[in-house]
Amino acid sequence: MIDETFVELSRWQFGAVAMYHFVFVPLTLGLIWILFIMEAVFVMTGKEIYRDMSRFWAKLFAINFAMGVTTGLTMEFQFGTNWSYYAHYVGDVFGAPLAIEGLMAFFLESTFVGLLLLGRDRMSRKAYLGVVFLTAVGTNFSALWILIGNAWMQNPVGAEFSPETMRMEMTDFFAVVFNPVAQVKFIHTVAAGYVAASMFVLGISAWYILKGRDLAFAKRSFAVAAGFGLAASMAVIVLGDESGYELGDVQKVKLAAIEAEWKTEPAPAAFTLFGLPDNEDMETDYAIRIPWVMGLIATRSLDKQVTGLDDLIDQHEVRIRSGMIAYGALDAIRNGADTPETRATFDAHKNDLGYGLLLKRYVENPQTASEEQILKAARDSIPKVSYLFWSFRIMVALGFLMLAYFAASFYFLAKGTLDKQRWLLRLLVYSIPLPWIAIEAGWFVAEFGRQPWAIGEVLPTFLATSALTSADIITSLAVYLVFYTALLAIELFLLFRFARLGPSALHTGRYHHERQAKAADAAASPTSAA
Amino acid sequence: MLDYETLRLVWWGLIGLLLIGFAIADGMDMGVGTLLPFLGHTDHERRVIINTVAPHWDGNQVWLIAGAGCIFAAWPAVYAAAFSGFYFAMMAVLTALFLRPVGFDYRSKIDDTRWRGAWDWALFTGSAVPAFLFGVVFGNLLQGVPFHLNSFLKPHYDLGAFSALPALLNPFALLAGLISVMMLTVHGAVWLQLRADKVVAERARGVVSWVAPLVTVLFGLAGLWVFYGIEGYRIVSQPALDALPNPLAKEVVRAPGAWLDIYTTMPLAMLAPIAGLAAPLLVWALSRLRRPGLAILPSALTLTGIISTAGLSMFPFVMPSSSNPGSSLTIWDAASSALTLKVMLVALGIFLPLVLLYTTWCYFTMWRRVTVKEIEENTHQAY
Numbered sequence: 054m055i056d057e058t059f060v061e062l063s064r065w066q067f068g069a070v071a072m073y074h075f076v077f078v079p080l081t082l083g084l085i086w087i088l089f090i091m092e093a094v095f096v097m098t099g100k101e102i103y104r105d106m107s108r109f110w111a112k113l114f115a116i117n118f119a120m121g122v123t124t125g126l127t128m129e130f131q132f133g134t135n136w137s138y139y140a141h142y143v144g145d146v147f148g149a150p151l152a153i154e155g156l157m158a159f160f161l162e163s164t165f166v167g168l169l170l171l172g173r174d175r176m177s178r179k180a181y182l183g184v185v186f187l188t189a190v191g192t193n194f195s196a197l198w199i200l201i202g203n204a205w206m207q208n209p210v211g212a213e214f215s216p217e218t219m220r221m222e223m224t225d226f227f228a229v230v231f232n233p234v235a236q237v238k239f240i241h242t243v244a245a246g247y248v249a250a251s252m253f254v255l256g257i258s259a260w261y262i263l264k265g266r267d268l269a270f271a272k273r274s275f276a277v278a279a280g281f282g283l284a285a286s287m288a289v290i291v292l293g294d295e296s297g298y299e300l301g302d303v304q305k306v307k308l309a310a311i312e313a314e315w316k317t318e319p320a321p322a323a324f325t326l327f328g329l330p331d332n333e334d335m336e337t338d339y340a341i342r343i344p345w346v347m348g349l350i351a352t353r354s355l356d357k358q359v360t361g362l363d364d365l366i367d368q369h370e371v372r373i374r375s376g377m378i379a380y381g382a383l384d385a386i387r388n389g390a391d392t393p394e395t396r397a398t399f400d401a402h403k404n405d406l407g408y409g410l411l412l413k414r415y416v417e418n419p420q421t422a423s424e425e426q427i428l429k430a431a432r433d434s435i436p437k438v439s440y441l442f443w444s445f446r447i448m449v450a451l452g453f454l455m456l457a458y459f460a461a462s463f464y465f466l467a468k469g470t471l472d473k474q475r476w477l478l479r480l481l482v483y484s485i486p487l488p489w490i491a492i493e494a495g496w497f498v499a500e501f502g503r504q505p506w507a508i509g510e511v512l513p514t515f516l517a518t519s520a521l522t523s524a525d526i527i528t529s530l531a532v533y534l535v536f537y538t539a540l541l542a543i544e545l546f547l548l549f550r551f552a553r554l555g556p557s558a559l560h561t562g563r564y565h566h567e568r569q570a571k572a573a574d575a576a577a578s579p580t581s582a583a
Numbered sequence: 584m585l586d587y588e589t590l591r592l593v594w595w596g597l598i599g600l601l602l603i604g605f606a607i608a609d610g611m612d613m614g615v616g617t618l619l620p621f622l623g624h625t626d627h628e629r630r631v632i633i634n635t636v637a638p639h640w641d642g643n644q645v646w647l648i649a650g651a652g653c654i655f656a657a658w659p660a661v662y663a664a665a666f667s668g669f670y671f672a673m674m675a676v677l678t679a680l681f682l683r684p685v686g687f688d689y690r691s692k693i694d695d696t697r698w699r700g701a702w703d704w705a706l707f708t709g710s711a712v713p714a715f716l717f718g719v720v721f722g723n724l725l726q727g728v729p730f731h732l733n734s735f736l737k738p739h740y741d742l743g744a745f746s747a748l749p750a751l752l753n754p755f756a757l758l759a760g761l762i763s764v765m766m767l768t769v770h771g772a773v774w775l776q777l778r779a780d781k782v783v784a785e786r787a788r789g790v791v792s793w794v795a796p797l798v799t800v801l802f803g804l805a806g807l808w809v810f811y812g813i814e815g816y817r818i819v820s821q822p823a824l825d826a827l828p829n830p831l832a833k834e835v836v837r838a839p840g841a842w843l844d845i846y847t848t849m850p851l852a853m854l855a856p857i858a859g860l861a862a863p864l865l866v867w868a869l870s871r872l873r874r875p876g877l878a879i880l881p882s883a884l885t886l887t888g889i890i891s892t893a894g895l896s897m898f899p900f901v902m903p904s905s906s907n908p909g910s911s912l913t914i915w916d917a918a919s920s921a922l923t924l925k926v927m928l929v930a931l932g933i934f935l936p937l938v939l940l941y942t943t944w945c946y947f948t949m950w951r952r953v954t955v956k957e958i959e960e961n962t963h964q965a966y
């Protein structure tokens with residue numbers, strides 16, 4: 054029925070371009086506020102070094118920002134090029150936040166970033182600070198609207214299926230905007246971006262301190278990053294916990310999969326700290342379990358249950374059967390049998406239409422599905438547990454590790470003994486990639502955990518594709534990967550080059566490399582030798 | 584408030600407005616990028632050219648992003664059918680566009696002739712190729728695209744994505760692509776006369792002196808081609824205009840001259856092709872008189888006229904189907920629900936004026952003639 058290879062390839066392409074895009078976005082989200090803090094201190098104190106800090110980190114910001122724009126282009130078009138049925142089926146709802154993102158946020162960010170990078174000398178200090186602020190606001194609003202869109206894919210509120218137009222249609226715009234999933238997701242995601250940017254500035258500044266160069270510059274940058282990062286990493290963890298609670302409420306399947314909760318336990322459920330989930334036999338080997346914790350996180354109570362995957366599969370089987378009826382009624386309505394009776398049948402079962410569509414993987418007309426196919430579809434309705442289990446744990450462990458880094462950095466900085474903690478400084482340099490690993494793992498949990506749905510309980514991923522072939526996708530995927538990887542290599546080359554150069558890249562004559570060069574010149578010239 | 588029929592008509596105009604906005608704003612950068620390797624003879628001159636648009640190109644590009652987003656929200660069926668139907672053309676546009684953000688930012692960060700030379704051609708590619716392909720896509724829309732919708736309204740292509748490529752690059756589409764590149768080149772050249780060092784500005788003036796009349800000639804040629812050689816599409820019957828959208832409920836025929844119907848039913852529409860033909864000549868005259876500040880107005884009018892002509896001629900079609908005309912998408916049956924159109928109308932009504940306001944402030948703040956001397960003095964800060 055469905056060409057599985059083609060669906061897999063389409064998913065790989067989406068995953069690859071989305072994950073690539075999100076290599077660059079977090080740094081932009083966070084670094085822009087760090088620039089704003091530095092610039093604000095400069096405007097308030099008039100100290101030149103803060104302007105130099107803002108200018109230098111803006112150079113690295115720009116190198117990264119360019120790649121964010123480049124990879125973001127694909128995202129805006131990807132839903133149409135590769136997920137055309139998705140675009141038709143939910144464009145009425147999903148298109149709006151995406152379009153508003155462009156109009157409200159991306160315009161703001163992109164218009165002012167040009168002045169941020171090139172307009173400093175053409176306006177007053179305060180006006181320039183305003184430009185940095187507006188760029189930051191635009192960047193963060195951009196994340197807000199994208200996450201409203203993404204949250205709707207996880208928890209499609211404020212919309213209803215229309216048999217006439219054969220698509221989901223918006224019924225309540227504000228329900229879409231104030232989707233509870235979007236609220237927590239937004240703060241969790243932008244704060245993760247702030248953590249990434251803080252680790253970036255912290256690690257590079259630590260390297261200057263280790264090398265003993267441009268210390269005044271490096272320590273001030275270090276201080277800004279340590280403070281900002283400490284606050285941000287706490288926000289990420291608190292909102293991550295909030296996400297756990299929200300999952301327990303609206304995305305029970307994802308929660309159960311993350312926790313490898315195969316069977317419903319008596320409340321309060323235990324938390325599986327570690328173990329080896331086995332997707333086939335639906336059990337976790339070598340599990341280390343902490344009593345009560347899971348029930349507390351997910352339900353914030355001692356008496357509510359966390360539903361296990363076995364019960365969820367049973368519930369889904371019921372919904373699949375109801376979805377078959379919905380599909381039959383829809384078929385009748387669209388093919389001329391639009392009677393009050395079929396309407397009533399459809400309305401009674403329409404919330405399960407998506408579950409009926411799950412059968413399309415095995416049979417053209419879900420009404421004719423066999424018992425075996427229904428059971429297979431029910432089994433499909435949960436994601437692969439082991440991947441989610443592990444990526445979630447990687448994300449959480451790294452989150453706490455980074456919180457410890459920021460706390461230690463902040464502590465030794467305040468104590469004034471930072472220079473002596475060479476172990477910490479070295480650790481920070483090598484830990485620069487950690488937030489990226491945590492963030493990509495987090496997105497993996499969010500998106501892979503949504504499977505088998507493109508839109509939760511509404512549209513299965515395998516139905517959402519375009520009418521293309523595997524060869525088409527292999528070609529485009531190869532082209533994207535070649536372009537992205539080549540550009541990423543160039544980006545990293547420039548980032549390393551300018552990071553090594555440090556504030557000397559500003560050509561003010563006040564920093565390490567230029568002073569070294571000057572000293573070397575002086576030593577070499579005959580007048581000073583005499 | 585507005586009824587569903589009016590809303591859909593309004594959104595047809597607004598999508599047109601966003602496309603025209605894109606051509607005027609980002610088309611200018613694309614024209615400048617297309618001219619970059621030819622008008623800048625030294626590294627400093629090329630940096631002058633780049634720096635006339637450096638602070639603005641990114642904001643300008645958002646017209647494309649916002650335009651695509653609004654097509655997604657207002658015409659999801661078009662977003663679905665067009666972007667996947669023109670799969671490899673879209674991919675070529677995107678990969679070419681990839682080169683611009685990095686090209687602008689990375690080019691002058693390394694002082695090396697080969698590095699900078701490579702990025703100059705990357706910027707040229709990122710400007711000329713999308714400009715050309717947007718024209719090609721319009722050329723194909725005018726001839727109809729071979730697709731149909733199944734009963735669940737999923738678009739299918741009657742040629743595969745690969746085999747559609749040669750058909751995509753048919754002679755009329757190539758002419759449309761050429762017009763697109765030429766009109767944006769004129770637009771970019773007028774901008775360079777305004778903002779670039781005198782040496783470069785004078786060369787840009789030379790470009791306008793022959794490309795602007797060429798736009799008139801090519802556009803006229805395309806008009807004759809549509810008149811004599813291309814079958815348009817005509818709706819024979821369709822549901823009431825306030826009915827719920829159903830792209831499969833109408834009857835459509837192909838007919839010679841159907842694309843000219845609008846000019847008899849609504850003679851005022853003739854203003855669009857007249858602007859497309861006359862405005863380039865006005866640009867030419869004002870450029871000769873060394874009045875680039877005035878020439879930018881007819882230059883924008885050229886883009887408005889040419890894009891409007893394509894849109895008006897096809898009205899109410901947006902994406903006609905050549906293989907299954909009944910599947911054609913029109914402004915009536917490709918639209919979103921009334922609520923979504925209203926929400927988006929409010930959003931556009933609030934944010935687009937704001938965008939115009941702060942964009943104007945940014946242009947005003949950065950306004951100056953970029954000189955070779957300025958580049959020499961700012962060699963580490965400028966792009």
